[in-house]
Every structure is written in C-alpha cells, then in structure tokens.
Amino acid sequence: DQQVKQNSPSLSVQEGRISILNCDYTNSMFDYFLWYKKYPAEGPTFLISISSIKDKNEDGRFTVFLNKSAKHLSLHIVPSQPGDSAVYFCAASAAGGTSYGKLTFGQGTILTVHP
C-alpha cells in the first residue's frame, strides 16, 4: 500500500517557467512533509519541508503548498533552471511514537528543465 504517491513519473519544462511537482498521501497521521532532490549517482539532498500547521513554506525559488483536507502537497519551482533537472522525492513523517523520524517516500518525479 503506497501511502505517499507521486503520480507523474516525469515532468518537462522550459527554463524560466514554473515547475509544479505533485504528491498525494493517504495516511492521516502524517503531519510533516519534505521534498528531496536527487542527482544521478548521489544521495538525496533535502530541499524544503512543511509542517501540517502551515499551508505554505517558501525558500528562495522553492515553495511547498500543503492542502490537508485533500491530502495533497505540491512543490513549485520558479523560475526553473537547467540545474534543477533531477529526481524529486516527496516524503512524509508522523510525529511521535515509533514513527518518529521515519520518512515514507513517494516514487519520485524526474524533472527535466530544457534551456
């Protein structure tokens, strides 16, 4: 049972335009969400996170939106740059108890930004 889903395996955008990556989750206990970026032959690196008490978090060109009622989050990259081309993973965590610190990941979305 895939608790975190990224339904778009790939996304292609033009440099300078907006990239929107989507993620859905099913577990209502999830209350902390993160996005990771992964280049080939490297480990995932943290990009941005959001706690369930917020509906938006920004960090430079990256903004994450959380819609708790729809169990949906999205990552917006504006403007997109060729160096943003990577695999993007959505991840979720439930605070407290035995779930503390564990992340459940989506399948990933390959983003390609064309010059």
Add this chain to the structure above:
Amino acid sequence: DAEITQSPRHKITETGRQVTLACHQTWNHNNMFWYRQDLGHGLRLIHYSYGVQDTNKGEVSDGYSVSRSNTEDLPLTLESAASSQTSVYFCASSEGSGPPNEKLFFGSGTQLSVL
C-alpha cells in the same frame, strides 16, 4: 565538515553469500536509517535505529539485519543475498529534533548487484 559515508560504492556478489554494507556518520546523530531505492517504488525503509543498541524493522526488512554498537556506525547485513536484493542502498541519519528542522542526511549510496 560532518558527513555520512557509505562503502563500498559498488558491490557485485553471488546469491547465497553474506554481504555487509557499511555506513559511518560524523554528525553525532542518534537516528540512523537504511533505505533501498528501486524503480517504481521510490525509497523504502529497511531498518532503523534511534540510538546505540536500538534497532527496528522497517517496511522491507526480510533478509536484512543491522546492529548499532556505537553512535557513528550502522552496518547493513544481507544474510543470504538474493537477486531480489539487487538495488541501490542509501544510509541516512538525523538529529532527532523533530519538525520543523528535522531532516535526513543521506550518504551517496551503494549499488549492489546479486548475480
């Protein structure tokens, strides 16, 4: 600088052999995790540890074991390697402070091929 290192980067083994993948972190983090990455599945949790002498099973723990004898290391052992365990393995660590600053730091991965 603090870091998390995995070795070897690449490993080829035969079915039935015991294999150990090393993970060493200098962050002094309490939490350590092992994930495997497979196409279509994203990253799936194998085992994790919240401190010395603590180990817990993750989502796909069958055929794997870990031990935590110190803060820095969490070796992953495949007791009897199977072709289904061909994958990329990532070790990660985290401080354990919780949101909004909690995040995993990943190693560069080990590509394991079981022939």
